[in-house]
Amino acid sequence: MKLEVHKLDAFYGRAQILFGVTLKVAAGEALALLGRNGAGKSTMLRAILGLVAARRGRVVLDGRDISGMATGRIVRRGLGWVPEDRRIFTDLSVEENLEIGRQPPRAGVPHWTVERLFSLFPNLAEVRRRPAGQISGGEQQMLTISRTLMGNPCVIMLDEPSEGLAPLIVERMAVAVTEMKREGLGVLLAEQNLTFSRAVSDRATIIEKGRIRFEGTLECLLADEAVARAYLAV
Numbered sequence: 392m393k394l395e396v397h398k399l400d401a402f403y404g405r406a407q408i409l410f411g412v413t414l415k416v417a418a419g420e421a422l423a424l425l426g427r428n429g430a431g432k433s434t435m436l437r438a439i440l441g442l443v444a445a446r447r448g449r450v451v452l453d454g455r456d457i458s459g460m461a462t463g464r465i466v467r468r469g470l471g472w473v474p475e476d477r478r479i480f481t482d483l484s485v486e487e488n489l490e491i492g493r494q495p496p497r498a499g500v501p502h503w504t505v506e507r508l509f510s511l512f513p514n515l516a517e518v519r520r521r522p523a524g525q526i527s528g529g530e531q532q533m534l535t536i537s538r539t540l541m542g543n544p545c546v547i548m549l550d551e552p553s554e555g556l557a558p559l560i561v562e563r564m565a566v567a568v569t570e571m572k573r574e575g576l577g578v579l580l581a582e583q584n585l586t587f588s589r590a591v592s593d594r595a596t597i598i599e600k601g602r603i604r605f606e607g608t609l610e611c612l613l614a615d616e617a618v619a620r621a622y623l624a625v
C-alpha cells in the first residue's frame with residue numbers, strides 16, 4: 392500500500408470533524424473519497440498532510456509512519472496535494488509555475504518533466520509562456536495538478552479537481568488521472584462528481600459527517616441507488 396490511514400480523528404477547536412476514518416490507496420489505484428459538502432473530505436486530506444493540528448490516528452506513506460511529521464517533510468517524502476483553491480502564481484508564466492514544483496527524481500515513482508506534463512495536458516503546452524492569471528479555469532486546474540506532479544509524488548491527493556469545469560475539460564482530466572495511475576501513482580480523489588469519480592476510480596469510500604458510510608467498488612456503489620441517494624448529492 393502506498394498510503395494507509397488508520398482510524399483518523401480530526402478536530403477544529405472542540406468540534407470533532409472526522410471519526411475514525413480508515414482508508415488505503417495502492418500504487419496505480421484511485422480511491423474516491425465521496426461525500427456531500429461539509430462531509431469532511433477536505434479535512435481528511437488536510438489531516439493526512441498534518442495541516443490539522445488536532446488529530447489522532449496513524450498515517451503511513453510508502454511504508455513509513457508519517458503521523459505527526461511536519462507537512463513540509465511529508466510532501467518531500469512524496470505526498471502530493473492539490474487543494475480546492477488553485478494556488479497558482481498569476482504573474483508567472485505556466486512554465487515558471489511548473490518550475491516552482493520541481494523536486495529531484497524519486498526512486499520507484501514516476502519522474503515527470505515539463506515536456507511529459509505537456510503531453511499529459513496538451514492544453515497547457517499551447518499556453519506555456521502565458522501568465523497563469525490569463526489562462527482558463529480548466530487550464531489553471533491542470534497547471535496546479537502538473538505543478539504537484541513536478542514534485543514526483545508517489546501518492547497524489549486531488550481535492551475536487553472537476554469542480555466548476557466544463558464537461559469537455561472534465562473528460563480531459565479523467566484521461567490524465569487514468570494516465571497517472573498507469574504510471575503507478577496512487578490517487579486519493581476527494582469528489583462530489585460521481586460521473587468523474589466513476590471514470591477514474593477503482594474503489595470508493597463515502598463519508599457523511601466525518602464517518603464512513605460505504606466502502607466498496609464503484610460498481611457496487613452504482614448498483615446501490617439507495618446509498619448514493621442517502622449520502623451523495625445525486
Ligand SMILES: Nc1ncnc2c1ncn2[C@@H]1O[C@H](COP(=O)(O)OP(=O)(O)O)[C@@H](O)[C@H]1O
Pocket residue numbers: 403408426427428429430431432433434435
Ligand atoms: N477551518 C475550519 N474551522 C472550523 N470548522 C471547519 C473548518 N474547515 C471546515 N470546517 C467544518 O468542517 C466540516 C467539514 O468540512 P470540509 O472538510 O471542508 O468538508 P468537505 O470538503 O467534505 O466539503 C464542515 O462542517 C465545515 O464547516
Ligand SMILES: [Mg+2]
Pocket residue numbers: 432433434475550
Ligand atoms: Mg472540500
